[in-house]
Amino acid sequence: MSEEVQGPSTPKIQQQEFKTEKTYQNPYMAKETSTTHPNLPLVNTDLPVGSPQSLEQQQTPLSLVISSFDNVQTLPTPMAYTPPVIQPRSPIDQLNIVKRRDPARGRNLNVSPGKQQRYLSELFPLPDSSGQRVSSLPTVNEVSSLDVSLAESNIGRNKLATEPGEGTDDGILTGFVVDHYDEPLFWRKVEEIGAGNFSTVYLYESLDQSHPELRQVAVKRIKYPEELTLAKFESDAKYKELLSRLESSLTRELNVLKSLSHPCVVKLYGINNPVFLQSGKPLRDLMGDLDQLPACDMIMSYCAGGDLLSAAASCNGRIEMWLIQRLFAELTLAVKYLHESNVIHRDLKLENIILKYPLPALIGMKESPLYTQKNFIEVADFGLCKRIEPGEMCTARCGSEDYVSPEILMGVPYDGRLSDTWALGVILYGLLECRLPFDPPPNATARQRNRAPAHRIARFDWKWFQWAETDTPAKEIVENTLTRKTQRWMVEDIYESEFVKEVASQFAF
Numbered sequence: 212m213s214e215e216v217q218g219p220s221t222p223k224i225q226q227q228e229f230k231t232e233k234t235y236q237n238p239y240m241a242k243e244t245s246t247t248h249p250n251l252p253l254v255n256t257d258l259p260v261g262s263p264q265s266l267e268q269q270q271t272p273l274s275l276v277i278s279s280f281d282n283v284q285t286l287p288t289p290m291a292y293t294p295p296v297i298q299p300r301s302p303i304d305q306l307n308i309v310k311r312r313d314p315a316r317g318r319n320l321n322v323s324p325g326k327q328q329r330y331l332s333e334l335f336p337l338p339d340s341s342g343q344r345v346s347s348l349p350t351v352n353e354v355s356s357l358d359v360s361l362a363e364s365n366i367g368r369n370k371l372a373t374e375p376g377e378g379t380d381d382g383i384l385t386g387f388v389v390d391h392y393d394e395p396l397f398w399r400k401v402e403e404i405g406a407g408n409f410s411t412v413y414l415y416e417s418l419d420q421s422h423p424e425l426r427q428v429a430v431k432r433i434k435y436p437e438e439l440t441l442a443k444f445e446s447d448a449k450y451k452e453l454l455s456r457l458e459s460s461l462t463r464e465l466n467v468l469k470s471l472s473h474p475c476v477v478k479l480y481g482i483n484n485p486v487f488l489q490s491g492k493p494l495r496d497l498m499g500d501l502d503q504l505p506a507c508d509m510i511m512s513y514c515a516g517g518d519l520l521s522a523a524a525s526c527n528g529r530i531e532m533w534l535i536q537r538l539f540a541e542l543t544l545a546v547k548y549l550h551e552s553n554v555i556h557r558d559l560k561l562e563n564i565i566l567k568y569p570l571p572a573l574i575g576m577k578e579s580p581l582y583t584q585k586n587f588i589e590v591a592d593f594g595l596c597k598r599i600e601p602g603e604m605c606t607a608r609c610g611s612e613d614y615v616s617p618e619i620l621m622g623v624p625y626d627g628r629l630s631d632t633w634a635l636g637v638i639l640y641g642l643l644e645c646r647l648p649f650d651p652p653p654n655a656t657a658r659q660r661n662r663a664p665a666h667r668i669a670r671f672d673w674k675w676f677q678w679a680e681t682d683t684p685a686k687e688i689v690e691n692t693l694t695r696k697t698q699r700w701m702v703e704d705i706y707e708s709e710f711v712k713e714v715a716s717q718f719a720f
């Protein structure tokens with residue numbers, strides 16, 4: 212082990228067998244049984260670090276081998292995780308998903324954030340599911356609170372046949388401002404600005420000048436899973452279940468977005484069809500007798516700087532510390548606001564932090580009065596969010612795998628707020644170290660590179676590399692978030708930290 216590489220007190224965990232015999236019902240596949248996996252230790256995430264039990268766990272034969280990394284030029288990331296041929300037996304090994312890499316992202320960044328994250332969600336499968344398998348675990352019922360059926364109503368139905376953006380492909384979008392459904396507004400498509408697993412995002416410009424704030428908008432067009440676009444499955448019970456899951460997920464995203472108002476959270480300005488905001492089952496209401504799913508275009512605030520992952524990639528991950536502090540302070544404010552509003556995000560990651568302006572413009576604002584007056588970021592992508600009751604635990608296993616907390620991986624009920632702060636720790640580590648904490652270490656052996664991040668996450672197996680010898684107030688945030696849930700900081704603790712408080716107290720927005 213290289214002497215100069217010192218990490219936080221990453222526990223080494225005794226290899227134990229899973230005791231659980233829980234059976235998970237996978238709605239898309241045959242029943243799978245979770246039993247013991249020989250290679251995966253049981254991680255008791257409730258043990259305080261330093262406790263006798265925890266120390267006992269450290270006496271593990273699975274010691275992490277860190278050899279010297281003198282010759283490391285780039286940080287390796289496996290292109291794909293090939294699951295073992297054996298029957299999956301632990302909750303983690305049920306995460307049978309393929310990693311995709313977006314070649315446009317992070318091309319020049321010798322850090323592993325330059326990849327499209329593996330995605331796991333039990334809520335609904337990926338739209339282009341050809342090469343993807345979505346982990347689907349204990350079924351949970353996270354239905355939308357909105358349960359208004361507009362089946363009897365004709366609102367919006369006449370719009371379907373002439374859906375401008377998609378249907379006629381003339382690049383003109385007709386939309387309605389939230390809660391003002393009597394008067395349509397029109398936008399012209401400019402270009403595609405982003406794409407995720409569940410949507411494509413476009414820049415649109417207003418065709419009239421009546422609403423200056425709506426002059427440029429980001430339009431998020433939902434991609435439907437292939438299973439729903441193939442009409443031959445329509446009679447299937449499976450199709451109906453999938454449609455209803457997608458619908459509740461979509462309405463949840465829309466209704467939560469509609470209720471939020473914070474400078475550092477993306478704004479939902481409007482929608483191409485009011486039914487999406489008025490009905491609890493808009494897809495079924497709008498489909499009617501038609502054999503196609505209705506286009507769903509969310510009209511949102513536009514962030515000209517793109518996402519933080521791409522921005523970091525564009526400067527080879529070298530973002531100055533003042534800017535990291537500034538961006539992270541805003542992110543903390545946004546998440547604090549969400550949690551105070553009883554909303555958990557569940558998909559916080561670099562790709563979902565979007566910059567209001569391009570990076571050079573943000574850097575140029577450092578010395579300007581705008582520095583304290585304008586927000587730099589918005590948090591986007593509420594596709595996996597959930598409104599929770601105080602104290603409510605979640606069971607849906609979802610998120611992007613590199614950012615997902617150990618308790619979500621292990622399949623135990625989890626506090627969504629603590630899983631969000633775990634993701635904040637991953638993000639801050641990523642910005643500081645130019646790699647994600649649970650990527651294979653820079654000097655990884657071939658065996659370590661083939662191991663999925665999930666295995667390292669379950670062991671809290673991360674280390675400082677670039678920051679091993681240097682101190683910064685940012686480190687305490689990472690060390691107190693990438694830790695066991697019983698010790699993990701809530702967002703209020705992060706907000707109170709020196710690193711965040713120093714900057715956040717200056718904001719005038």
Ligand SMILES: Nc1ncnc2c1ncn2[C@@H]1O[C@H](COP(=O)(O)OP(=O)(O)OP(=O)(O)O)[C@@H](O)[C@H]1O
Nearest residue numbers: 405406407408409410412429512513514518562592
């Ligand atoms: N309001 C916006 N302004 C500018 N760009 C945006 C905006 N919203 C999204 N984008 C871009 O589009 C990308 C995809 O958006 P989003 O994450 O909402 O889609 P998704 O399909 O839900 O993604 P995921 O696969 O991560 O769930 C973002 O990473 C970002 O680059």
